Amino acid sequence: MERKIVRKFNWFWAWNDDREEAWLEEMSRQGLHLSSLGLPGFYYFESGEPGDYAYRLDFNTTHKDRANYLALFQDAGWEHLGNLGGWEYFRKQRKPGEVMEIFTDNESKIKKYTRLMVYLVIFFPVLFILVTSDPGEHTRTIYQIGRLLGALLLLLYSVALIKILGRISRLKKSLALEND
Amino acid sequence: MTDRIDLNKYLPLTEATYYILLALDEPLHGYGVMQKVEAISQGAVRLGPGTLYGAFQSLEKEGLIRMIREEERRKCYQLTGKGRQVLAAQVGRLQVMLANGQAFQDGMGSSHAAGRMQE
Numbered sequence: 001m002e003r004k005i006v007r008k009f010n011w012f013w014a015w016n017d018d019r020e021e022a023w024l025e026e027m028s029r030q031g032l033h034l035s036s037l038g039l040p041g042f043y044y045f046e047s048g049e050p051g052d053y054a055y056r057l058d059f060n061t062t063h064k065d066r067a068n069y070l071a072l073f074q075d076a077g078w079e080h081l082g083n084l085g086g087w088e089y090f091r092k093q094r095k096p097g098e099v100m101e102i103f104t105d106n107e108s109k110i111k112k113y114t115r116l117m118v119y120l121v122i123f124f125p126v127l128f129i130l131v132t133s134d135p136g137e138h139t140r141t142i143y144q145i146g147r148l149l150g151a152l153l154l155l156l157y158s159v160a161l162i163k164i165l166g167r168i169s170r171l172k173k174s175l176a177l178e179n180d
Numbered sequence: 181m182t183d184r185i186d187l188n189k190y191l192p193l194t195e196a197t198y199y200i201l202l203a204l205d206e207p208l209h210g211y212g213v214m215q216k217v218e219a220i221s222q223g224a225v226r227l228g229p230g231t232l233y234g235a236f237q238s239l240e241k242e243g244l245i246r247m248i249r250e251e252e253r254r255k256c257y258q259l260t261g262k263g264r265q266v267l268a269a270q271v272g273r274l275q276v277m278l279a280n281g282q283a284f285q286d287g288m289g290s291s292h293a294a295g296r297m298q299e
Contacts (some may be wrong), residue, residue: 075211
């Protein structure tokens with residue numbers, strides 16, 4: 001079978017990483033296996049035999065210990081496919097008896113979304129100052145466009161934070177149920 | 181007595197953390213911990229690499245484990261003295277829990293069993 005690279009575009013928000021995983025799994029079932037990541041939204045697939053793979057995303061922005069981090073995933077049978085904006089992409093073929101999750105308890109899932117939230121919160125004050133600052137003499141069009149973009153980003157960040165907080169609280173609720 | 185209060189803030193350990201600490205009685209790297217935990221828990225606790233990596237980071241930060249050496253990009257960890265104390269305190273709690281559970285199964289009052297444990 002001839003192997004070729006297929007480029008596809010699909011957009012997933014940061015709070016829908018599970019949908020992205022499900023989509024990548026569906027692509028593999030159709031014989032398109034993720035080979036690398038391009039600009040945000042662009043995915044490169046290698047065509048081949050359909051296969052049953054699990055795709056999992058972690059959010060990790062610590063770089064100093066990265067080799068050790070990746071070695072641990074590799075030892076556990078996870079193939080590292082790439083990193084995009086802090087998101088690490090992993091894949092593993094489904095086999096009976098294998099652990100098919102990278103996070104095996106709720107606490108560590110909560111920590112993953114907390115890392116993501118902290119990362120997003122860092123940009124919040126910058127955008128806020130940009131949007132709310134007194135324009136003074138700066139009434140030039142470029143400045144106004146910048147403010148408008150800043151306002152849109154601020155809105156998007158707010159939605160992202162609310163969605164991620166919702167996710168964390170749902171995980172915490174199921175944790176409370178487990179402990180009851 | 182102050183030591184005891186200090187240890188209590190780490191308790192109760194989650195099942196995963198409990199087994200990770202037990203496994204680190206000897207120096208092990210991540211994959212070794214995964215295999216040992218699965219074996220000694222008779223398959224009940226299976227750790228994903230994301231969960232284990234996060235646990236290593238927080239346990240090291242809390243001073244319950246420390247890195248012994250690094251071989252081929254793989255860090256080996258082992259329990260610290262404090263880690264052993266926390267583990268012992270958790271085992272003490274579990275013994276009370278187990279005694280109460282056994283008393284319940286034997287049809288005894290739970291307060292009775294707890295009282296006996298304290299003696």
